[in-house]
Amino acid sequence: VTVFHADGREETGVNVLVRRGLIQAVGVGVPIPPDAQVLEGDSLRVYPGLVDAYRRVDMDLPSPERGNGVLAWDPPREVQGFTPHRLAADFLVADGSDLRGDRNAGVIAAGVFPEGGMASGQGAALLFRMTTKAPRELVVHPRLGLFFSFQGARGAYPSSLFAVVAHFRQVFEDATRHGLIETEYARDPVGMTAPRWDPDFEALREAASGSLPVFFLAEEDEDIRRALGLAEEIGFRPILLGGQEAWEVADELAGKGIPVLLSVAFPEPADWRPDQDGQRSDLEPAAAREKARVEDAYSPAPRLAEAGVTLALTSGGGQGSLLEGARKAVEYGLSEADALRALTSTPAYLLGMPHITTVGPGMAANFIVTDGPLFGEGTGIRYTFVEGELEEGRAPPPAG
Numbered sequence: 001v002t003v004f005h006a007d008g009r010e011e012t013g014v015n016v017l018v019r020r021g022l023i024q025a026v027g028v029g030v031p032i033p034p035d036a037q038v039l040e041g042d043s044l045r046v047y048p049g050l051v052d053a054y055r056r057v058d059m060d061l062p063s064p065e066r067g068n069g070v071l072a073w074d075p076p077r078e079v080q081g082f083t084p085h086r087l088a089a090d091f092l093v094a095d096g097s098d099l100r101g102d103r104n105a106g107v108i109a110a111g112v113f114p115e116g117g118m119a120s121g122q123g124a125a126l127l128f129r130m131t132t133k134a135p136r137e138l139v140v141h142p143r144l145g146l147f148f149s150f151q152g153a154r155g156a157y158p159s160s161l162f163a164v165v166a167h168f169r170q171v172f173e174d175a176t177r178h179g180l181i182e183t184e185y186a187r188d189p190v191g192m193t194a195p196r197w198d199p200d201f202e203a204l205r206e207a208a209s210g211s212l213p214v215f216f217l218a219e220e221d222e223d224i225r226r227a228l229g230l231a232e233e234i235g236f237r238p239i240l241l242g243g244q245e246a247w248e249v250a251d252e253l254a255g256k257g258i259p260v261l262l263s264v265a266f267p268e269p270a271d272w273r274p275d276q277d278g279q280r281s282d283l284e285p286a287a288a289r290e291k292a293r294v295e296d297a298y299s300p301a302p303r304l305a306e307a308g309v310t311l312a313l314t315s316g317g318g319q320g321s322l323l324e325g326a327r328k329a330v331e332y333g334l335s336e337a338d339a340l341r342a343l344t345s346t347p348a349y350l351l352g353m354p355h356i357t358t359v360g361p362g363m364a365a366n367f368i369v370t371d372g373p374l375f376g377e378g379t380g381i382r383y384t385f386v387e388g389e390l391e392e393g394r395a396p397p398p399a400g
Helices: 096-104 161-187 199-209 221-234 246-256 274-279 285-298 300-307 322-331 336-343 345-350
Strands: 002-004 015-019 022-027 045-048 050-052 107-112 119-122 124-127 139-141 146-148 214-218 238-242 260-263 311-314 367-370 381-386 389-392
Touching (some): 050 322, 050 345, 096 381, 107 345, 161 199, 161 221, 214 221, 221 238, 221 246, 246 260, 246 300, 285 322, 300 311, 300 336, 311 322, 311 336, 311 345, 322 336, 336 345
Parallel strands (some): 050 107, 146 214, 238 260, 260 311
Antiparallel strands (some): 045 367, 107 124, 119 146, 124 139, 367 381, 381 389
């Protein structure tokens, strides 16, 4: 096969030998053991497995119900959508067999988050192992980072954008105060009652210290600036999710080293048909407006990469096809080298498992095998390897 590495290196005409979950050897003329299962790869290509840093898998999250006794101005945190202590890893219901479709699309790992509020919990980094029997066996890191958004509560405080921003500021102040009380009680408990354990405040203090990152969902320019302002004020380490208009502040993001997990869940055009665009020199007004809007949605990735922003491409929480979206970004200016990194090594690093995209001797066998260039139209995933386990994807085309 030809091996395409995330760092841009290529190895042509090599044998890849996998044994007991590890890559034993990669190279020209590597001898094939007599007991090996042989996959002929003369026309095939090996790439690191794709990593989707913002994906959805099945979770059984509790649904808060606002009962008659809940006051709109003083609701419990579950009603507010404020549960930073909650771990996505505790609510997973998917196992390896449920993720076959993801693996057939080339995705071997992902970041998943408990959504549904302004601070709904902590994400988990998953490796899509094939033969897991329990959801927890997918988890590599159970405390990936906090998930924040500007989503307000329904029918209770904080419901407006203004209130959500104010609430973020207040709860971080409350968490700091709670920590001071705990410290003083540990130093000298005379005259004090024991402080109550508050796991939400513990998580917030970790975030404010920079030890626990915050994945902040923000698409529009103004929301992105609000998120960056809160990060600067409070001290948490932000990673932007979504980021459709992040290119508007690309220089600031690059200068501060703030990564963007950019969604490639692009809108589907209705009035403008790209395949017919070249046949008509005069578009209808509705089609012309839609063309401008849709093509603007295709262009953030190359703009961010050109500005030097740390970039990963995501499916936008499973709303779009990761690989098809990446191909569209390449069509509109993102280099294939930047796109490969944004699908593999960069998201793997941000999810705390940088080695899963290394294709080399001694490393776990996590890679995909394609029947054409990864970003070529019509290319399919022939095989997927996760920790040496093999899963077949698209059948080879008929001879001739």
